[in-house]
Amino acid sequence: MELNRITDRDVRELLHAEPVHIGQIIEPFEGFLRERLELEKENDAMVSQREQSTESPYLSPKELSQRWRCSRSSVDRIARRAGLARLHLGKGNNGIVRYLRREVIALEKSLLQAKLKRTIAGKG
Helix, strand or coil, X not given: CCCCCCCHHHHHHHHHCCCCCHHHHHHHHHHHHHHHHHHHHHHHHHHHHHHHHHCCCEXXXXXXXXXXXXXXXXXXXXXXXXXXXXXXXXXXXXXXXXXXXXXXXXXXXXXXXXXXXXXXXXXX
């Protein structure tokens, strides 16, 4: 009996067979489930690696406004006050602005740690 193709005939054979311990029925499926879980873990690792390799090292102000749930002008103000590097690509109205992802993540972590410290101290 193949695990990938269990037919009605296989079920009938199991039902009319001699009484068996439940472990004998479950045992073949355990190996199948283990293999399935290992394949899913490998697939998740590959997807994660692919996402990391295709992830841009830059964030646009629009992406930050969505990420932080605030306006574009708030993003500019927060970034300026935090001292984030502002990369200008192009000139004038046709240029674009980008922020370094690693700086944004570092800022978020530091703000979160400060918030946690205030909360723990009872001032939050």
